[in-house]
Amino acid sequence: MDFAHDDTTRQLAERARAFVDEHVVPAEPVLQEQLDATPDQWGFRPIVTELRERARAAGLWNLFLPGEHGAGLTNLQYAPIAEITGWSPRLAPVAFNCAAPDTGNMEVLHDFGTPAQQERWLEPLLDARIRSAFCMTEPDVASSDATNIGTRIRRDGDSYVVSGRKWWSTGAMNPDAAIFIVMGKTDPDAERHRQQSMILVPRDAPGVRxxxxxxxxxxxDRDHGGHAEVVFDGVRVPAENLLAGEGDGFAIAQARLGPGRIHHCMRALGMGERALALMTDRANERVAFGRTLGE
Ligand SMILES: Cc1cc2nc3c(=O)[nH]c(=O)nc-3n(C[C@H](O)[C@H](O)[C@H](O)COP(=O)(O)OP(=O)(O)OC[C@H]3O[C@@H](n4cnc5c(N)ncnc54)[C@H](O)[C@@H]3O)c2cc1C
Known part of the structure; x- marks a missing residue:
């Protein structure tokens, strides 16, 4: 496999880098001021909305999503962009509408959603009008092994009824997170990796707490909607809210978390690079005993 950046990636990476240097890094102290002024709020501050408008106008938008709904990049092309956004992890990914958990949730809707589900939830997410959460992990079971998930999704006529307790649902404290993708078991007696399904649960459905x-x-992480514990207490949703088919939930989780982990790793590299750059600058500026620390 050839890992060299192609022309599209090089050009996009240059534009992303310029945007981060020119608009995002100078906005970091503004974000901090806005956070200090609104300590009780969960969710984006005005500077994020401003940056999003600028990034969108500059064509730096939904870069993570392959296919016609997104920028059409492969993960290999997107990886260096994710690395650049890691230089300012609280602002750059959201500025480009490329922040978890919305990215993975949009991928799920893109890859497994029906046209009606896409119209209802994918379009507003791509447009940054709403946010979302992904509810897989549970306090009661070791969730690194997602076959353990205990939440029940029971068919009842034209509905499914969802009952369970989740935690670490990133973004769910933000009232703008309008849709939760919930993983649970539709058939605990099926083969180990076919017991699970995924279902779309609107935040305002009765029984969501x-x-x-x-x-x-x-x-x-309140500027990103935090990480919440969420209870689904007999939540009834229409049967058409199921993603793909009964038993497809584990496969969807694998498809979702794979690219997401690459995005996280690339951003972590960007954070490391920025830390190294700051340290190098410091070593060249700081003078002790007549010499820079670097010397
Ligand atoms: C900041 C943050 C955001 C998150 N966001 C979300 C989210 O949006 N949605 C969501 O559903 N979940 C989310 N999570 C939860 C995360 O996915 C889980 O914490 C993770 O999957 C581990 O599950 P667990 O906490 O149940 O740990 P457990 O499964 O109980 O694991 C406990 C420990 O055992 C280790 N372990 C497991 N198996 C092995 C093995 N075979 N060998 C050696 N060690 C092993 C694990 O690495 C871990 O250290 C988030 C977590 C964090 C910290």
Whole structure:
């Protein structure tokens, strides 16, 4: 496989880099001011909306999504862009509408959604009018092995009824997260990887309760909608909210999390590069005992 960047990637990466340097990095202190001024809010601050408008106008939008709905890039072409957005991880991915968990959720809707599901949920996500959450992990079971998921999705006439408790649902504290993709079991007696299904649960469906926010190493990530514990208490949704078929949930999870992990890794590389760049600058500027630290 040839890993060299092609012309499309090179040109796009140059534009993304220029945008991050010119618009995103200078916006970091603005974001901090806005966060300090609104400590109780979950979700995007005005600077994010401003950056999104600029990025969209510059053609830096939905770059993660292959196919006609997105920018048409492959993951290999998108990877270096994700790396560049890692230089400012709180702002650059959202500025480009390329932030988790919406990216993975849009991929699920793009790859497995019906035309009606795409019109209802994918279009507003691509347009950044709503946000979303992905509810797989559960407090009661080891969720790194997603075959353990215990939430039940029971068929009842023209509906499914969803019952279970999730946590680490990123973004769910944000009231703009209008749609939750929920993984649960439709048939606990089926073959191990065919017990699970995925279903679309609107946030405002009766029985959905966003209970509390979790923290990671002391951070609540409130500017990105946090990470929530969510209860689904006999939530009834129309049968057409199922994604693909009964038993397809595990395969959908694999398809969703694969590209998502590449995106996360590439952004982590970008963060590391920025840290190294800051350290190098410091070593060249800081003078001790008559010499720069670098010397
Ligand atoms: C910031 C953040 C955001 C998240 N966002 C979401 C989200 O949006 N939606 C969602 O559904 N989930 C989300 N998660 C949850 C995440 O996907 C789970 O935490 C992860 O899958 C692990 O599941 P678990 O917490 O149940 O750990 P467990 O499955 O209980 O695992 C416990 C530990 O055992 C280790 N382990 C497991 N198997 C092995 C093995 N074979 N060998 C060695 N070690 C092993 C694991 O690495 C882990 O350290 C998020 C988590 C974090 C921290």
């Amino acid at each position: 966003v209970e509390r926010a979790l923290t990671v190493f002391g951070y609540d």
